[in-house]
Amino acid sequence: MSIKTDLIIYNLSEIVSLPQVVRGFAKEKDLGIIYDGFIAIKDGKIFYVGERKDLYKFDASLKIDAENSIAIPGLIDPHTHLIYAGAREDEYEMILSGAEYNEILSRGGGITRTMRETSKTSLDMLVKETVKRIYEFVKSGVTTIEIKTGYGIDIDSELKLVRALEIVRRDVEIDVIPTLLAHVIPPGFERKEFIDRFVSTLIPEAVKKDFLFIDVFCDSGAFNVDESRKILSNGVSAGLKARIHADELAYIKCSDLGLEIGSVSIDHLNNTPRKVLEKIAKSDIVAILSPTTSIYIAKKMPDVYTLLRNNGIIALTTDHSPALMNLDMIETMNLASIYFSLPPANIVAATTVNAAYSLRAEKIGSIKEGFQADLVILNVKSYRYIGYLRKRDLIKYVIKRGKILYRSSNQKL
Ligand SMILES: [Zn+2]
Numbered sequence: 001m002s003i004k005t006d007l008i009i010y011n012l013s014e015i016v017s018l019p020q021v022v023r024g025f026a027k028e029k030d031l032g033i034i035y036d037g038f039i040a041i042k043d044g045k046i047f048y049v050g051e052r053k054d055l056y057k058f059d060a061s062l063k064i065d066a067e068n069s070i071a072i073p074g075l076i077d078p079h080t081h082l083i084y085a086g087a088r089e090d091e092y093e094m095i096l097s098g099a100e101y102n103e104i105l106s107r108g109g110g111i112t113r114t115m116r117e118t119s120k121t122s123l124d125m126l127v128k129e130t131v132k133r134i135y136e137f138v139k140s141g142v143t144t145i146e147i148k149t150g151y152g153i154d155i156d157s158e159l160k161l162v163r164a165l166e167i168v169r170r171d172v173e174i175d176v177i178p179t180l181l182a183h184v185i186p187p188g189f190e191r192k193e194f195i196d197r198f199v200s201t202l203i204p205e206a207v208k209k210d211f212l213f214i215d216v217f218c219d220s221g222a223f224n225v226d227e228s229r230k231i232l233s234n235g236v237s238a239g240l241k242a243r244i245h246a247d248e249l250a251y252i253k254c255s256d257l258g259l260e261i262g263s264v265s266i267d268h269l270n271n272t273p274r275k276v277l278e279k280i281a282k283s284d285i286v287a288i289l290s291p292t293t294s295i296y297i298a299k300k301m302p303d304v305y306t307l308l309r310n311n312g313i314i315a316l317t318t319d320h321s322p323a324l325m326n327l328d329m330i331e332t333m334n335l336a337s338i339y340f341s342l343p344p345a346n347i348v349a350a351t352t353v354n355a356a357y358s359l360r361a362e363k364i365g366s367i368k369e370g371f372q373a374d375l376v377i378l379n380v381k382s383y384r385y386i387g388y389l390r391k392r393d394l395i396k397y398v399i400k401r402g403k404i405l406y407r408s409s410n411q412k413l
Contacts, residue, residue, distance in 0.1 A: 003040075005047050007373075007402055008060040010038035013381045014070040015049060017367040018353040024281075024311035026345035031383065032366075039071060041373040044401035049367055068381050069396055072348055073365050074143025074374030075329045076355035079243075079267050079288050081181075081321035083130045083161055083168070084151045086117030088322050092296070101297050101323075102221045102249065111151070111184050114322045119157040126164045127171070133320070134172050136327040141376040143400045144175040144356070144364055148215055149206075150183030155197050159205060166209045174400050177359050179213040179243060180206040182231045184222050195227055199234045207238050212360065213264070214240040218254035219247070225257050232261050241360065247272040248298050258285065265315070265358040270298035274306050281312030286358035289350075290319035291335035292326045304340040314346065315355040330394055337387025344386040373402040 017032035040048040040058045048058065091104050091113075104110045118126070130147070137145055147165060152158030162180070169176040180202060185194050203214065214235030218228035222245075232242045241264050246254035248268035255276050258266035266280055267288040280287055287307050294301050307314055316336050318326040326332065333351060336342040342350065356365025363371045377397040380389055398406040 002057055002059040005040040005042040005058055005060045007041040007062045007064070008038055008055075008058055009064045009066050009071065009375070009377065010052070010055055011068060012037050012039070012066045012071050013068045014383060015039060015367055016070060016072045016348055016383050017049065018073055018349060019366055019368060021313060021354055021357045022346070022349035023313055025308050025343065026349050028345065030349065031345055033383075039367065039375065041402040044373055044403070046367060046369050046371050046373050048369060064397065066377055066396070070378050070380060070383055071367060072376050072378060072383065073352040073367050074376055074398070074400060075141040075351045076144040076359065076361070076365060077137065077142050077317055077320070077329055078146045078265065078315050078355040078358045079290070079317035079319055080145055080147050081150060081319070082133050082145070082147045083126060083149065083164055084114050084118045084322050085121035085126060085129065086114055086322060087325070088113060092324060095296055105221055108187075110323070112187055114151050115153040115186055118151040118161070119153040123160055123164050126161070127167050130164065130168050131172055133327060134168070134174065134176070137329065138174060138398055138405050139395070140327065140329040140331070141395050141398055142174065142329050143374040143376075143398065143405075144177065144359070144361060146177040146179055146213075146359055148179040148181035150181035150217070153186045154189075155201050158202055162202070162205055162209055162211070173403065173405060175361065175364065177213070177361065178206075178209070178211045179215050180211050180235070180240065181215040181217065182223060183217050191227065195230060198231060203235050203238050203240070207240065212241060213243050215243040215245065217245040218252070218257060219245060220250035220252055225253050228254060228257055229261065232257075232263070236261065243267065248293065255280065259283065264360065267317070268293065268298065269302040270294055270300045272302070274303060277303055277306045278310050281307045281310030284313070286313045286315050286354060288315045288317050288358060289336070289340065290317045291332055291339050292324050293319045295335070295339060296324055301339055304342060308346070313354050313357065314342075314350045315358050316347070316350040334387055334390050342387075344384050344388070347386050348383055373399060375399040379408075
């Protein structure tokens with residue numbers, strides 16, 4: 001008698017299981033590869049992962065022949081600004097032709113422009129647009145996504161975004177992890193007044209709506225270190241965990257604040273001095289890095305190899321925002337290969353298990369029995385092709401909790 005399950009994926013040349021957080025340069029053993037294997041899924045969870053020789057013991061209502069492809073955990077984007085209205089394609093052109101981000105911001109463009117457009121947009125429309133963007137991400141293998149608030153022009157429109165995120169989180173099939181972000185001081189506010197109201201109104205509301213994280217854009221042109229400390233420490237006292245945008249545009253000691261406050265992640269790190277990077281690498285803080293932001297906004301790469309040589313934990317993000325609408329996690333993996341020289345084993349860890357750790361998300365990020373059946377089947381025979389073989393249609397299947405959310409058009413069931 002065979003064991004009945006819901007879905008079996010077999011003929012997998014590699015199952016890259018990533019059993020635990022990967023520090024420093026990933027070694028092949030960190031990947032936990034099962035060669036020529038299969039995965040049995042039941043009730044949305046991974047029921048069994050094994051080698052072909054044991055396949056006969058299992059049966060399923062649906063079986064997929066992976067035809068010598070690989071399975072990796074569902075991809076996780078741990079840093080996005082997905083909830084907003086409007087576009088800034090003209091500013092993107094200006095950046096390409098040499099304009100600095102802070103120059104655009106000081107002329108009323110950048111974040112403040114998106115704040116104005118977002119605040120004029122209805123709750124329903126914001127939800128609809130965000131859901132649409134999420135399903136674009138799914139096509140690139142994403143099964144869990146973190147989304148930050150931060151484009152409200154005043155406290156009321158920030159409250160609208162908190163509410164919208166609550167609805168989005170309920171309405172989509174993938175996991176959405178909400179973060180309350182202090183982005184920039186909206187035009188017309190005194191700095192202290194905005195921060196006080198952020199702390200007294202938005203933090204309690206986010207806690208009430210089950211937000212997990214608080215984040216601050218700590219940088220030149222955004223919040224300074226003392227302001228960021230006040231926002232984050234109040235969030236932490238209210239039960240949220242801290243994340244921080246640090247050193248993207250300039251080094252004003254925001255990464256030091258991340259260390260001081262025990263942030264779960266420190267994101268960007270484009271201008272961070274080596275000594276601080278070494279401290280981050282030796283801690284349990286995840287360094288979340290964005291190739292696209294590094295190329296187009298920071299115009300400077302983070303020192304990825306100092307983080308890796310010192311055993312740091314690295315995750316990757318699209319950092320999707322209206323500054324640059326990157327909805328493609330595979331592209332992000334490719335860009336990390338080109339611009340960060342990140343080895344393929346690290347790329348896979350940085351978009352799965354390490355990203356899950358940065359979100360304190362349990363039961364995702366690894367292919368393990370009892371974990372959520374979140375998987376991506378990639379049309380390559382080894383993980384070593386990641387970043388190396390670039391083509392459309394790299395993804396065969398995207399599976400969330402055992403359900404096929406996406407399959408490329410040439411895949412037959
Ligand atoms: Zn960001």
